[in-house]
Amino acid sequence: MSIITTRADEDFRGRSNRRRFFAARCFEGRVCASAFARRIVYFCGARVYNEYKAAGGAGRSKHLPFRRKEEIFMRISGLQKTTLLDFPGRVACTIFLNGCNFRCPFCQNSEILDGRGGEDIPEEELFAFLRKRKGILDGVCVSGGEPLVHAETLELLGKIKALGYGVKLDTNGAFPERLKEAARAGLIDFVAMDIKNSPKNYAKTAGVAVDMAKIEESAKFLMESGIEYEFRTTVVKELHAAEDFIRIGQWLRGAKRYFLQTFRDGDTVLKSGLTPCTDAEMQTFKQLLKPYIPNVLIRGEE
Numbered sequence: 331m332s333i334i335t336t337r338a339d340e341d342f343r344g345r346s347n348r349r350r351f352f353a354a355r356c357f358e359g360r361v362c363a364s365a366f367a368r369r370i371v372y373f374c375g376a377r378v379y380n381e382y383k384a385a386g387g388a389g390r391s392k393h394l395p396f397r398r399k400e401e402i403f404m405r406i407s408g409l410q411k412t413t414l415l416d417f418p419g420r421v422a423c424t425i426f427l428n429g430c431n432f433r434c435p436f437c438q439n440s441e442i443l444d445g446r447g448g449e450d451i452p453e454e455e456l457f458a459f460l461r462k463r464k465g466i467l468d469g470v471c472v473s474g475g476e477p478l479v480h481a482e483t484l485e486l487l488g489k490i491k492a493l494g495y496g497v498k499l500d501t502n503g504a505f506p507e508r509l510k511e512a513a514r515a516g517l518i519d520f521v522a523m524d525i526k527n528s529p530k531n532y533a534k535t536a537g538v539a540v541d542m543a544k545i546e547e548s549a550k551f552l553m554e555s556g557i558e559y560e561f562r563t564t565v566v567k568e569l570h571a572a573e574d575f576i577r578i579g580q581w582l583r584g585a586k587r588y589f590l591q592t593f594r595d596g597d598t599v600l601k602s603g604l605t606p607c608t609d610a611e612m613q614t615f616k617q618l619l620k621p622y623i624p625n626v627l628i629r630g631e632e
């Protein structure tokens with residue numbers, strides 16, 4: 331493990347929640363407050379963490395000394411008890427984890443992006459629910475927010491798998507290392523990765539500066555790994571144009587499955603004033619993608 335110093339850190343840099351973001355980077359949900367200790371949080375490696383865990387994770391690690399009140403840790407911010415649509419071939423529930431490194435203007439879950447809003451469902455309550463629903467449900471969709479913004483999410487995925495559930499992960503692709511780690515550890519059965527836009531317009535659509543190399547790494551991994559996956563784009567009139575879909579097709583040529591989703595406005599959407607494309611425009615975008623990705627669908631018409 332290396333404490334994560336990805337582009338995502340830069341996205342939070344200079345913002346009031348900077349310190350909280352550092353907390354999210356710490357595996358044990360702890361943070362160091364001093365500049366010196368913060369450097370340790372950055373540079374302490376797998377050995378430190380593993381030793382700490384091997385000792386039961388109890389007490390205070392000298393490297394990860396204490397918890398501050400305002401910090402953000404992985405929380406279960408919502409639970410949809412049943413879905414027949416989100417996990418192909420499975421009857422599933424969906425959990426929403428707090429926090430995201432993107433700020434897509436069309437985001438429907440804006441209340442949980444900074445890690446604070448939404449519900450606060452204790453993990454024990456989730457697992458009691460999952461044990462009770464065994465045999466009725468056979469899958470769990472792990473959504474957000476961006477689930478992989480928290481290193482602890484991998485542990486959560488492992489616990490869900492241990493109960494015998496299939497796991498579907500929704501991700502924005504910004505954390506390829508965690509995605510690979512989860513896949514290689516057999517913690518995920520299906521991945522739905524957002525493709526926000528053509529590379530040229532990615533930052534505008536994600537609402538933050540984006541390290542495209544990371545997005546491309548995640549997409550490439552999914553296309554080559556053999557894991558079940560789909561790519562998907564929420565299409566917004568103000569953000570997407572025909573040329574974007576040609577560029578996306580060229581980028582993701584040969585992808586297994588690609589969904590276009592029509593933007594829906596609502597009270598929880600991050601930015602007001604956005605509008606959906608017409609059915610005819612959606613069909614045009616689909617046809618532009620088809621030469622590159624034959625299995626392209628508009629959500630709802632499959």
Ligand code: SF4
Nearest residue numbers: 430432434437475502
């Ligand atoms: S749409 Fe997804 S990636 Fe974008 S801000 Fe919302 S949760 Fe994050």
